[in-house]
Amino acid sequence: MSGRKGLRGDVRALLTLVVIWTVLLLAPYWMPPLGGYTALGTRVLVLALAAMSVNFLLGFTGVLSFGHAAYFGLGAYGAGLALKFVTLSTSLSILAGMVLAGIAGALLGALIVRRRGVYFAMGTIAFGQVFYYIAFQWSSLTGGDDGLRGFSRQPLDFGLFTIDILSDANAFYYFVLFFFALVVGVMALILRSPFGRTMLAIRENERRARFLGIAVERHIWIAFTLSCFFIGAAGALYALTNNFADPRGLHYSQSGDFVMMAVMGGMRTFWGPLLGAAVFVVLQDYLSSVTVNWMSFVGLLFVLVVLFFPRGLLGFVRHRGKHEHS
């Protein structure tokens, strides 16, 4: 959407990027003085990556998945199992999680891309729950209800030196930030590409897109598969964060949380889900130490945002900015 915004718009976009990356890069330094802790920042990054993956589909293709927790969970189990049984390389375990989630997404996506709206969402929930019950029941492999244990992230060995991401919280934060940047960078590149523009075309007007020669189902399938790869990376990082993979990470209520983060932050904006995830995680961290009913308060905030800022928190700021400047 260059062209229209012109120079001032480009400057503002650049400024947004500088602010976001400065805040993220310096988080281990400004969080503790404000009463936070680095591990909280790590959690925000991981869940933001998941919410942004869901939003890649929801906000930029116009397709709502309520089952993305399944691929998040597959990423987590994929990484955990890889570390436990196959490799001691933390980076390879992330790749394993992504590949597992991406392949599952490609297979199941092919079965539901012809559905639209509620039917698509129901399809994603149904398949998501299948994975939840598999993880829950297949105790010998997944640890069942107790979750998958017995693995832990390993220090990064660069030959000349090693980085201890296991016990050094700051080092692990930067490790997660590195993968976050990698995946988010790929996402942004795709959205700015011709393929990304066909995604927007499908979101804006599916019928027109079809009569422009776009094979709509194939493009939705590719977007779905890509978003499963992306959220697989988030799931893998989640497993590494906790040294643990939890079957509840595959449950559809977890999918709902991701959608909530995306909508709360602003689903038509690229960075909105990051803001949504930050609000969600920080509120959860603070409120859960005060009350067991923390979810009611997060839910209340969600309702307020939907009622009064239908574009989400970041969408609201953007929209107002646009009017002030035009």
Added chain:
Amino acid sequence: MSILEIRNVTKRFGSLVAVRDVSLTVAQGELRAIIGPNGAGKTTFFNLISGFFPPTMGAIFFGGRDITRLPAHQRVALGMARTFQITEIFPELTVFENVRIGVEVTAGYGMRPYIGQVGTAKVRGRVEDTLKLVGLEAKADRLVSELAHGDQRVVEIAMALSLEPRLLLLDEPTAGMGDQETHQITQLVRRLHRDKNCTIVLIEHDMRVVFHLADRITVLDQGMLLAEGDPRQIAANDAVQAAYLGKTA
């Protein structure tokens, strides 16, 4: 040589027969108008040609190839583009962006995650050429939702042209327009037909436009082919007078 051949096509929706046993041949380079009273099945007929849905019976050939069961996006790839009776555009994108999508898909870039500077320049050039052709180059950076209705219809025509069609299907291009806008669209269609060597089939209600533009006219009534001929023959046809022209007069 015929570019479009329709053989005994019928379309049923439940018990309703929207198009009944219609055959039609459009020659290469022709400008054909399809007219008929409301509910005559004109738009259904268009939807059959463009692949919105398949016919219940009959066959459709495009450039000698049987496309009866071909999905819409593959018909586009073969060189068929259409507009809609109710404008179908991307309201939240600019004029430039609306036209760019078709250019990129037609250039084979639709699945690409990256096209580089050469590709970007090529696409930009083609979009600008298309906008110049329809006279929208000054409004390239405007959001289409901000444009007047007439300009939005022109954007939709530009989007169809971005597909470099051999056959252009226009569904009531002057619907909802004032006299001056109607005149502009008429001039545009005439220019496209003359300069771009493009076969055009259009549905139109405005008889001035039809008799002004068309080489040949096909008249549908209640889903059936009522008459076909050049404008003079159609104007003199008694059945057409009774079914259609008589009613509007």
